Amino acid sequence: MSFQITEAFVQQFADNFRHLAQQMRSRLEPCVSIEPNIVGMSKSINRLGQRTAQRRTQRHGDTPINDQPHSTRFVDLFDWEDGDMIDDQDKIRMLVDPQSDYVKAMVASLNRAKDDVIITALGGNSRSTTGNIVLPSAQKIAVGGTGLTKAKIIQARRLFRKNEADNHNGEELFITYTAAAAADILADATLTSADYMAAKFLQEGDVEGKWMGFTWIPSERTPLSSGTRMLYAFAKSGVTLGKGADITTKVGEDPGKGFNTRVYAKMSIGSVRVEEEKVVEIAVTES
Template sequence: MSLTPSDYAGIENHQITLKFANALQLLAQQTVSKLESCVTVKSGLKGATVSPADQLGTFSTKTRENRYEETPAVNVSRTRRWYSPTMKHGAYIIDTFDSIKMDLNPQEGIVQSMLAAYHRDIDATILADFFAANKVGKDATSTANFDTTNIVAKTDASGDVLGKIALAISKLQDKDVDIEQEEIYMVVPPSVETALKDAGFYVSSDYQDSKVLTGKKLPPYGGVNFVRYNLAKTNIGSTETPNNVYRCPIFCKSGVGLGKWEDFVVSVDKRADLSNATQIYMEYALGATRLEEAKCAAIDFAA
């Protein structure tokens, strides 16, 4: 509720009975990043585009057959991946006229809300760049598209959720990914979690070493760690009828990168141009990329 000075005309101070709550509570929302801990993170980046590292291909040996044989020079392919930043910012203004009516300082609650938005943007950035054309090459002038051969179709494995996960893992293995050495994550919306329950994954001792319905965290299956995320229910990059599939990323931690130019920064200042109102301003700069196509896959589920 917003009041203007005219609302106070002719009213003595002791007659004012309207009182604001003395606590702030965030409405239902995602407040922490679900995906940042699942990818490779580089912080403190500088420049319009930044390469996290030069990447080397495989080295192949030659068979030696003679004495004093000429030493073979083996060519190893090299490439680069690139991060490009997206700047995010916003401000919340607290008018002095409103602040005198409150029994609390709202700054802490506003900053918490801003921090939650930052964490959501981290996940949105990772997901968007996971399926996007990524910058590659010596000077970031080339692009690499998502490898569509790593997508498990909606009808594969007869639609069985566990069979589709196994098929996605086999696609990674076909690209020489050592799944025993990798941390593998899969983003799952509520409908896929329901499919896992329907498959008996949560209750059958065939899949678990201990009871799984006693905790909130989803247990892994076949070396795949599940990450709950509502926004995964969009059909990013899908060629299907819009909103007809959930395209769920499944990837190795070493195969996806998040770059941070400027981490979450907040400043609190007085705005002389707005009757000395208090401004809470926040900004940050993020970018993401697939670090290796072979380590990134996806599974389509019926919506």
């Protein structure tokens, strides 16, 4: 039960609820592939490898049989939940009913958890039939004692082109950034050109929309350790968010707690990096 609810009593002059500054929606969910309605604890994502055609060198020769490369990744589901209780006597002392705002706050907490799960999949291990697969060093851009620079953005873009994982192959590319990374870009004279101004990035004081082949996604939730932040560039098809059940909420009386109102929210989700070639980890300095 929330014992801090007394802060909203009438004698405290609070006549409504104000949600403190926080991320309310999942910013990364629309940027990855979705695998809905998973039944059980996990689901396999089956991958087909690249084939190589061979030249025909004789007439009436045998039909070639070339084995198709197969591999598998697994989406493992985990349950997430949030809950609270509202005492009826507390509601009497308040000018507004808190139920809807509690639900809104709980949904926001689960949406942030979705981003955390996706971020873990981007840089973490991917489970396969042969064991855990790490993101290879070839897909990582070293910190080099600098923040987010033009050179790092170009290097990331080059990796997607090299891997045939960019717009020329029908891919949607995204990149995460933090407030510090945005400041790095806005302070770089080689990036703040007339073309950059035309995109209205400087006028907004932020990095928004599509630029340099990436759609830019603000997130302060990517890993930060000892002054080094990990940013991630990725193709939409390179990461999958699996859902056993999306966010559901319930509000009702609890007969075991004096028929006070219980507010509850839950979901069952998991995420996996499907292709290492479609994810790039960019290390940047951040104070």
